Amino acid sequence: SAVISQKPSRDICQRGTSLTIQCQVDSQVTMMFWYRQQPGQSLTLIATANQGSEATYESGFVIDKFPISRPNLTFSTLTVSNMSPEDSSIYLCSAQRGTNEKLFFGSGTQLSVL
Amino acid sequence: AQRVTQPEKLLSVFKGAPVELKCNYSYSGSPELFWYVQYSRQRLQLLLRHISRESIKGFTADLNKGETSFHLKKPFAQEEDSAMYYCALMFSGGYNKLIFGAGTRLAVHP
Numbered sequence: 749s750a751v752i753s754q755k756p757s758r759d760i761c762q763r764g765t766s767l768t769i770q771c772q773v774d775s776q777v778t779m780m781f782w783y784r785q786q787p788g789q790s791l792t793l794i795a796t797a798n799q800g801s802e803a804t805y806e807s808g809f810v811i812d813k814f815p816i817s818r819p820n821l822t823f824s825t826l827t828v829s830n831m832s833p834e835d836s837s838i839y840l841c842s843a844q845r846g847t848n849e850k851l852f853f854g855s856g857t858q859l860s861v862l
Numbered sequence: 863a864q865r866v867t868q869p870e871k872l873l874s875v876f877k878g879a880p881v882e883l884k885c886n887y888s889y890s891g892s893p894e895l896f897w898y899v900q901y902s903r904q905r906l907q908l909l910l911r912h913i914s915r916e917s918i919k920g921f922t923a924d925l926n927k928g929e930t931s932f933h934l935k936k937p938f939a940q941e942e943d944s945a946m947y948y949c950a951l952m953f954s955g956g957y958n959k960l961i962f963g964a965g966t967r968l969a970v971h972p
Binding site for chain 2: 791840842850851855
């Protein structure tokens with residue numbers, strides 16, 4: 749199994765600012781994913797981050813709003829840019845060692861935007 | 863389009879009663895289905911996957927392609943089963959993607 753450390757665990761931010769969320773995996777993984785879980789809703793995939801290439805974004809999510817970095821096989825960041833109250837959500841990172849392997853999840857970042 | 867439907871937001875049962883959490887999917891290809899669970903104050907974790915055909919914590923789930931369902935069952939619920947349960951579908955779109963249902967909260971009462 750893999751252990752994912754995600755930080756910060758929670759933050760309260762002002763409108764118009766940006767927050768960078770970090771995920772560190774204790775072993776090398778092929779793929780990392782970023783999800784959003786809005787209040788009372790399910791998890792929605794934001795993007796897939798592969799090392800050495802640009803992230804692939806899902807419909808409704810753009811790089812300018814959610815820039816992602818994946819500098820190596822154990823680390824990724826997601827930035828929520830120019831935040832508004834609608835961005836208040838839980839953001840989760842997950843990792844997968846290889847195709848058809850199960851996903852491991854970080855503990856999540858609870859973001860509140862005032 | 864790929865979709866996972868969990869029709870019940872909340873399922874409330876008494877300890878010892880049978881449990882069935884419903885999950886239906888929509889996918890034109892060969893599906894790979896999972897159940898994830900999130901206990902209070904813990905992170906989301908894999909409960910079981912259909913290709914393993916295993917029983918975890920007394921839970922089983924059978925893929926029914928005819929009914930496009932992957933319902934989660936347990937014959938005798940325990941209080942410690944109380945949690946949020948998510949059904950998820952993995953499909954390949956150049957890379958593996960996992961999409962989740964809305965989730966069902968299972969509450970097991972003493």
